[in-house]
Amino acid sequence: MTTIHVAGGIGRAPTAMAAYDAALADANLHNYNLVAVSSVIPADATIDVVDTAPNLGPAGNRLTVVEGKSVAGPDDDAETVATAIAWATGPGPGLFYEASGTDPEAVEREARRGLDAGCELREWEITDRDVLVSSVAADSEGYTAAVVLAAYGDSEPIC
Incomplete structure (x- = not known):
């Protein structure tokens, strides 16, 4: 069974x-080569919401993720930077x-609406x-980032 953090x-x-x-470091996912996948959670996976991800293997390994990311700079006129991942599971x-x-x-709201639409397709x-x-x-003087990642299992060697 795979744990998705x-x-x-x-x-x-x-x-x-x-x-x-820096946002990846805050989630403890900064030392991996991230490989983004679209959205499907395997049937045997469990979801574990954590403040920071545990050690998922050696630095430089490949790690499969679903990622929400938002970055704003001083010229973007944004007051807040936000991202979300919503999920739906069952048996x-x-x-x-x-x-x-x-x-x-x-x-x-957008993440939940998208999730509802995706569930309707299946x-x-x-x-x-x-x-x-x-x-x-x-x-207002530098760059700000927010991330949410769903990391699938442990990392794997990249080569």
Whole structure:
């Protein structure tokens, strides 16, 4: 059985990439090569929402994730940076949906609406739904990032 760890993070730095890296560090997912997948949760997986992800293997390994990400800079005129991942599970497979923006409540609503639409496309029994939102006040002088990641199992060697 695979455990999918869901964690959020925030970061501030002088560049967009450095702010994103700092947000990944806040979630303890900064030392992996992230490989993004779309949205399907395997039937045998369990979801574990954590403040920070546990050690999932050596630095430099490949880690499969679903990722919500939002980054704003000093010229973006954003007061808040927000992202979310919503998920639906049941006795079979499930789904993740992500959304990003500048209003945490709107981001959560969008993630939930997308999830509802995705569930409507499938004939799966869905019994549980949840969402994790990560948001932070934007830095008017630098870059600000918010992330939520669903990390699938342990990392694997990249080569």
